[in-house]
Amino acid sequence: MVKRRPAILVLEDGRTFQGEAYGSVGETFGEAVFNTGMTGYQETLTDPSYHRQVVVQTAPHIGNTGVNGEDDESSRIWVAGYVVRDPARIGSNWRASGGLEDRLAAEGVVGIAGVDTRALTRHLRERGAMRVGISSVEEDPRALLARVRQAPEMVGADLSAEVTTAEPYVVKADGEHRFTVAALDLGIKRNVPRRLAARGVTTHVLPATSTIDDLLATGADAVFFSPGPGDPATADGPVALAREVLNRRIPLFGICFGSQILGRALGFGTYKLGYGHRGINQPVLDRSTGKVEVTSHNHGFAVAWPGREQELSAVQVPGAGSGAVVPDQVIDTEFGGVEVSHVCLNDNVVEGLRAKDVPAFTVQYHPEAAAGPHDADYLFDRFAELIEGRALGQGRSEGRALYRNQSEGGN
């Protein structure tokens, strides 16, 4: 209710919103995306996958519980800009160590408050994610629009190098050590090694440019491909690395960006969704059990339905699949049979892949949650079982010509 300095938000199609400065005063650009979670703004802000994105929070009150020393998902805030309706004047929580706005200001995050975030969200839903600028120093929307249109687009963006760890580090298993996992950091969240550690896994987090030898040098029993920002079509390095891992039949698990990497390594396409999935209420069907899990999502790209790209993946249409049209078959790849293991029930987007003949599976969403529900936590158990070699024996099948297309290389 206190008056703040005015700020403007301009989308690349020219739509302009007036608001007030929030966080740092200044100007920022990025891809406008909306997140529908009602909790977890601290995790969202510190999730590297939001690098170069301006996040619109649909929840009207942000900052109510302040910030604390435990809920960061990385070492810093990554969002390029922050759009909220009603920022809290105080944070109230027994774990709070400070207020959100102070933290945003301290990290130089330019935000805007007082925006009709629902109108903005509806616009993005109808027109798709697009570039945006926020400024509390520029008063002329046209001037800002010109700069928005010069900002880089998300399609074709290779961002792994900007978010990955500079040096390898190790997250030890809780209690008794069972396995070692080499995790390729493409923008990893802290809760991934934590969920692994809870299962006796020691995780070696490695820079995005690591080679297969770097991975193997950790003595890893398995490899993990992390979530992260950017267009998977640019991730040739990680894709090639994934193929090396598949070739070696090393158990592989990937999340989000990591899932898109596997998709590409298997020869599938990836594409940009209209406006993406960002929230913590997304229903995903585990096709192996027929059960629905409520999951945390943060992805603007997805793996195209193998063989049905045009039909099912061209646009993001709610109810596009509605179950019946979803193909239920095993797709042949150079690494053997692969099935779509998980789908989003809202729009039939591919949410998980499982290889039948090599020990690899991935999901497009976030079983590590943070923020979000823990329904998909079982996937870390599946990973542990896969490593343990108890996973249905599929990974050990020798029947397929695993190397048949090796010479053709990746995408």
Added chain:
Amino acid sequence: MPKRSDLKHILVIGSGPIVIGQACEFDYSGTQACRVLRSEGIRVSLVNSNPATIMTDPEFADATYVEPITPEFVELVIAKERPDAILPTLGGQTALNTAVALHEAGVLEKYGVELIGANIDAINRGEDRQLFKDIVAKAGARLGYEDPSTLVPRSRVCHSMDEVRETVAELGLPVVIRPSFTMGGLGSGMAHTQEDLERIAGDGLAASPVHEVLIEESVLGWKEYELELMRDRHDNVVVVCSIENVDPMGVHTGDSVTVAPAMTLTDREYQRLRDLGIAVLREVGVDTGGCNIQFAVNPADGRIVVIEMNPRVSRSSALASKATGFPIAKIAAKLAIGYTLDEIPNDITLKTPAAFEPTLDYVVVKIPRFAFEKFPGADAELTTTMKSVGEAMSLGRNFTEALNKAMRSMETKAGGFWSVPDPVGATKENTLAALRTPHDGRLYTVERALRLGASIAEVAAASGGIDPWFLDQIAGLVELRAEIVAAPVLDAELLRRAKRAGLSDRQLAALRPELAAEDGVRTLRHRLDIRPVYKTVDTCAAEFEATTPYHYSSYDLETEVVGSARPKVLILGSGPNRIGQGIEFDYSCVHAVQALRAAPAGGAGTGGYETVMVNCNPETVSTDYDTADRLYFEPLTFEDVLEVWHAEDTSGKAAGGPGVVGVIVQLGGQTPLGLAQRLKDAGVPVVGTSPESIHLAEERGAFGALLTRAGLRAPSYGLATSYDEAKAIADEIGYPVLVRPSYVLGGRGMEIVYDDATLRGYIGRATDISPDHPVLVDRFLDDAVEIDVDALCDADGEVYLGGVMEHIEEAGIHSGDSSCTLPPITLAGSHLAEVRRYTESIARGIGVRGLLNVQYALKDDVLYVLEANPRASRTVPFVSKATAVPLAKAAARIALGATIAELRAEGLLPETGDGGTMPADAPIAVKEAVLPFKRFRTPTGKGIDSLLGPEMKSTGEVMGIDTNFGHAFAKSQSAAYGSLPTGGRIFVSVANRDKRAMIFPIKRLADLGFEIVATTGTAEVLRRHGIACEQIRKHYEAGEGEDAVSMILGGDVALVLNTPQGSGASARSDGYEIRSAAVTADIPCITTVPGAAAAVMGIEARIRGDMRVRPLQELHAALRAAQ
């Protein structure tokens, strides 16, 4: 998993009368269930004794039994209908308890009836305190909690007072006492002292049907949360909604201000609640359906304690459904017949499945509505026993917007912060002191404390733990107020900010007197083009397109109202339930929607009107987004209604249509009626009876003149604005007199006064008397028969008598609290002719276009008009059910121009005859009121007086219907209070003037084998008439041994007959101890002579044991055939 094919016939159990803790939310859920089941091709039978429910409209089930929800009657229904299954989870605790009783009695097994939606084990695990504790510990262990015992308050189940005392010796005071198997927290409370403990635990043991209470560690002041969950038979679980209580632990959630979604949890903490909720749900074993779990969270360290769960649809799930757009009851019904969540489409997006968790981009606030003014002497402190009688919900794009809207939805004298002056002498210190006791309107006290300089920390401490975030939000309003007051002019920027914060024009007017009140603020606002926009409740924060126009206002950028060229009708609802204005009015509003959607709207004649519902009561059917074409969840204030009308009218006209062609104000009770004149003056097309005609009926002078002109009798009366004037009138017309403020509903502030001293006291208390609001002083007709009439009148002046009801209690008892019969059982044909003549004259004289309710008194064969109300009355649903004629539907059509002749031709009204010409063999319907006395206690813990008078006190009603009066009355008693006794001891103490009239009924009871115990005076008279009776002293008479009060409290009495002794104030106090003892002991207590006579007939019917049940469909078919 497709639906089960073996379920062809399901019996749905409703929740019976509206009582505190169980209100019309179960009509909402039950109606949804019936709709769903029938649309699946399943035969639906229904039992519900509440005639004011939509679900008991004959078209919602195949066989509708308006019969008592007791094992005895439900078994009769089962035997007759032979359903495959019973669905008991949508009818509140009443339905669930009845199902458990039927199971335990072997009835379900005997008839091969399956329980669906819940199983007995799960019900027991959820409701049995000790079992539930074990469940929580198991769930916690499974989730990896190191010490799962921290997840429940330390506690013990006790079955005797000795056990209670032992336990408290270990836990220390304070402790919480919770009886098992009671609803709405009845009988529970917190004991701070040993005396509290003895009293509350004693009552709790008595209130629990299994004589069991839980004594537990106090979590007073902790943060309180609820989750609403749903599970399908494939074990998919979703959390539909989180709800946070602004009032911390210690206040029943039904009495708390609550917010959705939770506002002060980090994701980690929220997910811990979610994990626990799901684990508990699975462990309890709720197979399918909805479930509600309550948690307490220690604000200091985050320790979570699971408080309780309800394995059924609840009041909170109705709130959650309205708050999120996720229809819990509807989905629960589908899950019960075998669907899974992913097979059910999301109702609002239609394209995404119901297997998801709604996410909100707005804030929802619910505020309870209390009625302490109706129960003088009742302790108004809020505790763990629910005392509120209704609630309002509001939605806004931020907390303060929602809060301010909810506060002005209350329709109390105060319409939000600053709308009434602070109490005289308010200081920071005494305001903080007042915060220590939870009370109705505590947020007003919070705001005042902050404004008077208290810090957030001080207020948090004084209020026993209201979260600082909420307090800071209110502090923000206090700062905004200072800015508004200090600003040289209220400019557009500041006004916009004030509206965004949710302040009403009225609140702003209070701060800026120069703006010439609310109208001035509105004029300024409209000149500056500051108007609300309307957002949509869509379950998904705009991620997907919504197809359902379920709107709420906000001062934001973009409106989502879609223009429509159809002619629109706005129907104004009745706001929060309160005593005197409850579900009956919502029923009429829903009927208007149904009738107008189907009606020819004129012109092209294609399709009906587009109906637009405006209401703020989350419990109701009217606020189901499936009911009207469009729903606006808005306060029913002039400002909010005017803006909705403007939005609909302009968008309709912009789309090339006529816009809003009518606004219906006469069906939602006094609330919309009170807006009629202002709306009309603002250019809104109010249809039906005109505001001028409404005024004619409500303004006593004009109405008196009308009666005189028509030659109709009415008790002499006068208008007074001072004691002297009142006394002069009383002297002229003679005592007793009936005094009351003008323009009231439910007899608010109405008293029968027998002498000058009482009259002086009454005028002294009525502080808001003014020349605009005089007090009415009427001659009171002692020992008259009261008659209630609901009638329709059209523009041609044709009158249709809907029904003539004869009250069982004599005049002087508020009509809402009296039982009555339809058709009348003692009135002669000449009386009915007179009633018809009077009603026609009044309807035409006023110019009624729609419904009219008239109350008459018949004394010594002379008919007097007591009052006329040109609107839908409380009895409309009862009359409609008893006569098979949908009066409210007809009223809505008449308001839009139809004539009675046309409606007869259409078949909406019978071709010939009316409710005044019922066939001789028509079934007798008895309406009985349900009173909430046992929910209240005085501050010292005694029961409150159950004496009836001219001020309405009942919360709900039931209907008993049968071929004769005795059976119908017995059913009504079974439905309202539990069955009349068929044997045992009856305690009698009657006033001298009633002794003669009481002899026959008491003699009859003695002949029927009852043992009679009487007080001295009564006993003497009875003996002289040869009635054997035992004599007992009154509690204040000296003597040895048991007195009347201790005997009643001792539980050895089956029925109390007590009529007030003497007259005036002493009448109130004499039998008080006796009546309150009956309330405490939960024994039927009859306080009038006619009531006693009716009870005798009912008891005879029960003793004969020939009770039968018949569905309404059958009764109505017979009625129609006879017409």
